[in-house]
Amino acid sequence: MSADLQTPIKRARGLGSAKDGTHHFIIQRITALALIPLSIWIVWLALALMHADFAQARAILHHPFAAVWLAAFVIAAFWHAQLGMQVVIEDYVHTRWLEISAQLAVKFFCFIAALACLLAIARMALS
């Protein structure tokens, strides 16, 4: 019964936004902006790789320019993906333990996947 005596504002305080929503919004837009040229370039890269054998593909990715663009794409894409998936999970997953598990799974996946890509890019660029 005691909880019913609380005013709505008292109950809402401390449970609302974590006060970093604006930062989330801005980073999602900045990565989106970066991904416009980068994703067009990644389509070009995919088309080039599709008709290349192993040696030709390695030669394409050995070029420093390709390595930089690809690394930039990987960072922006996985950052953007994590932010987007976070919002989707917040919107649709309402069971608390499932929501937290899904959020952690997405963050771990994006981090590991980005790391794997970057190390592979570095290995090909430096070999």
Add this chain to the structure above:
Amino acid sequence: MPQAARPLSPHLGIYKWQLTMMLSIIHRATGIALVAGTLLLVWTLLALAQGPEAYARVQMLCASIPGTVLLFGWSWALCYHLCNGIRHLAWDAGWGFDIPRAYLTGWSVVVVSLLMTAAIWACVFARGGTA
């Protein structure tokens, strides 16, 4: 905190279907599909870093019919999410909120994303398909 089972205001069950909401839903769906698509990116880069045998397996999957269908789907998802993402950025800048413009840009996104996908696959097949 779940309230009593009272009706919530506008929800999909009673809302009239229209272009703008379809595009919004597809934007999310393509975003999720593209996250799944990053698995191919990770796999391709790791295989390329690893060696010719590993890369041959990636090429084999891409050249297969299910692989080509997946690539086709992801290519359209990327084109759509890119075009509609630019539309969203224009909204964020305060442009294009009025109804005629929201519909004009909406249909433009549909048409341009399909044209881009067609152009990509014209390039693929002009050089002998996914093999």
